[in-house]
Amino acid sequence: MSDEVQDPTPAFELRSAVDDRDLIARVRAGDGAAERLLYDRHVDRVYRLAYRLAGDPDLARDLTQDTFVRAFEKLGTFRGESAFSTWLHSVATSVALNGLRRVRRLRRYETDLADGAAVADGTREAEPDLKIRLRQAIDGLPEGYRTVFVMHELEGYTHDEIAGALGVEVGTSKAQLSRARARLREALADFAGEWTR
């Protein structure tokens, strides 16, 4: 079975790289309208990835804004050796993963502030719902596995795109996806009968 998702190729993919290069040149020349056009072209996919990883609208919005601010600031370092979308998604994943690491620290701090009060998620353990268990299992994946799983399985990135965004080998992306799937199958083993209905 192929690793590639069978969903239709996003319209995003069909846009000409030449157009992106033209816009980038205009942005570098100080054309604010070109910034907006570049943003409009790529924001949906960046936001979707940020939301899938963060699971929170405020955080997804912040991460998306951070991604574009940093991308515009660092546009001078983009040399066109890869597609702009690949470069932009390397910024987006870096911003998102760093941001989420901070959030995990904040949540620990918040737990301290709440003096160890029970977190709302506590009730999920007892809820025998397959999708809830799946969500918990995905949340519990190691960061690298979860990132690749989300990008590939949910957002339809190819392994080439993931490798470019995360700065890893294509083989690493494939291996992490395979391990993520295995972990999820294992985590949901007691639902196996329900899966195949």
Added chain:
Amino acid sequence: MTVDDRDDMLDARLRELARDYHEPPAPPREEMWAAIAARRAAPRVLVGRRAWTWGLAAAAVLAVGVGLGRWSAMRGPAPAALPGADAPAAADAPLRVAATQYLTRAEALLTGMRSGSVPVDAQFLASARELLSMTRLLLDSPLSQDPQVRGLLEDLELVLAQVAQLEPATRGAADLDLITDGLNQRGVLPRLRSAIPAGPAALGAGGEL
């Protein structure tokens, strides 16, 4: 059916079930663009990363006081070090830690308030007042010569002053909504996060510090 066939079938079902995982809503394009444009339009005067570090750290040390302050005093007055790019990295490491703690606390408090996950109680308000004092100290420091830093601190001062005036027993949702709107419109949290390094091991390797 082989094990591989069964795994393939389960993986396909897994993918189907997982589509609901953090299903994204429509992106708030205009709202995000407004915040991006505002941040892009903010004046950027690059005083230098080490100046940022020393200025903020010096102010943090003044507030936190005692040990680090003594250490700093032994090395001479902090403002003299502000423009310096030659200070050894090891020497300003404790100061960077103090500054990072201040920024991290501010971010934690405001993020918790915005998400509603932290109760607005006496402890919360005490933290807000302490951070407000720290912010005002920083505004009086040489650090505020950097317009970007000053803008962030002024926004923080405004928000923290509003937060510090909340009454735990009588606070209305409207007050919090107003404060949260201000936070979002001015992009305070993303700017704050940009100023914090990615992690303790990466101090000085990311963010503004």
